[in-house]
Amino acid sequence: MQNNIDISKFIKDFESNCSKVQIKDFEKGETITTFLVNRNQFCILISGNADLVRYDYNGNRIVTEKFSENSIFGEIFYQINTNSEFVVEARSKCKVLLFSYDDINEKCKSHCSFHQKLLTSFPQLIISKITDLTSRIELLSRRSTRDKLLGYFNLLSIQYGKTFTLPFSITELANYLAVDRSSMSRELSILKKEKFIKQDRNRITLLY
Amino acid sequence: MQNNIDISKFIKDFESNCSKVQIKDFEKGETITTFLVNRNQFCILISGNADLVRYDYNGNRIVTEKFSENSIFGEIFYQINTNSEFVVEARSKCKVLLFSYDDINEKCKSHCSFHQKLLTSFPQLIISKITDLTSRIELLSRRSTRDKLLGYFNLLSIQYGKTFTLPFSITELANYLAVDRSSMSRELSILKKEKFIKQDRNRITLLY
DNA sequence: AATAATCTGTTGCATTTGCAACAACCTTTT
DNA sequence: AAAAGGTTGTTGCAAATGCAACAGATTATT
Secondary structure, X not given: OOOOOOHHHHHHOOOOOOOOOEEXXXXXXXXXXXXXXXXXXXEEEEEOOEEEEXXXXXXXXXXXXXXXXXXXXXXXXXXXXXXXXXXXXXXXXXXXEEEEHHHHHHHOOOOOHHHHHHHHHHHHHHHHHHHHHHHHHHHHOOOXXXXXXXXXXXHHXXXXXXXXXXXXXXXXXXHHHOOOHHHHHHHHHHHXXXXXXXXXXXXXXXXX | OOOOOOHHHHHHOOOOOOOOOEEEEEOOOOEEEEEOOOOOEEEEEEEOOEEEEEEOOOOOEEEEEXXXXXXXXXXXXXXXXXXXXXXXXXXXXXXXXXXXXXHHHHHOOOOOHHHHHHHHHHHHHHHHHHHHHHHHXXXXXXXXXXXXXXXXHHHHHHHHOOEEEOOOOHHHHHHHOOOOHHHHHXXXXXXXXXXXXXXXXXXXXXXX
16 A cells, blocks of 8 residues: 555646557546456556446445555456456546556657656556555455454554554455455454454554 | 466576576475565565465464466565564475565666566566466455355366366365365365366366 | 435344364375 | 375364344435
């Protein structure tokens, strides 16, 4: 979630001068893109918030990833799967940079300053994404809800100390940890009862 | 897991001529690296197999990731966490490329052919890694063992058709899907009984 | 300010899962 | 060939989790 560079600032006052790269605006609720075919599509979220939503065979709506400023996403990162449908939905007004990964490689050999900047920003954006993904995998591979919660709180406490505000709501936290919301709520209550944590909405204090 | 480029071939007959990049050999069972401090360490597994193992507070040994030829790993991709210890262990003879991410950036501006090749290989290695991680997250975020199994089988069937051999053993599959081995075995039996799949050891046929 | 929509905590219940133990099988080593 | 070490499938049982339903709180909309 932490990004050290700020590509968005760079782009905000910058109009793409290259036909291969698009900057598009989306209103809340709009579909930014879907993952259906292999187009090597690569996107950077310049501003706003968006969810990657999977609709499974039962029609269940499952939030698979959450994107914010500087997040990267796109078909290129996904194995396309006929059994479920992936949609990136804007949760607020969004500004998005879209391009094909093939194009970026070609174009970067030219001296377009826009691409130049994009290319130098790439590695950090990508490494940051991998860090996020590995953290999440580490959490998701824990067997119990309690371990998931404590593991996640521990990560946050490294950054913010014993008291911190969750970066999302309780409902979204349950999604992030891939557990049932009400069950997680139950487990939170137990953690409170056992004096492991204090909780006020999405503000958490660790008591250990 | 699928990589289109082959950096290992390139490196096999190549001795690093740059002091910042090391190629090291490890015997089966040896520790390749640990994730303890933030050194921006970045590794590429040239040949062999290795596991990223987490030892949690109970001393449980949990395989978090599995690496094979062309896999990338390193501290740089992990939020270091005081509560558990991460160790990369060689499961067979391994040849590993190690360097600091900072160095690679500096050095790449020079015209060292080794770095040049490394740099051009980077994006694909990284994208391939992200694809693997997102696939796994998609599976891990499913609530039931059955959904995890069927989701994983579905991914494999896209590549290999209705009959395929799992890339790892049943025990390792349970690790990959973060479920108890015996419970998973139970669920596999049910799937067999219900004629969803045929299974012979780690060879699976989908019957739907 | 009133209303609607969403979020949160709680609880009962059925199901699933993890855990432990064990036997059969397979692989590797001696 | 025998022994040792690891893998796999099975099962009983206890514990954890998902699901559903609901009420109160909070936030957004009109």
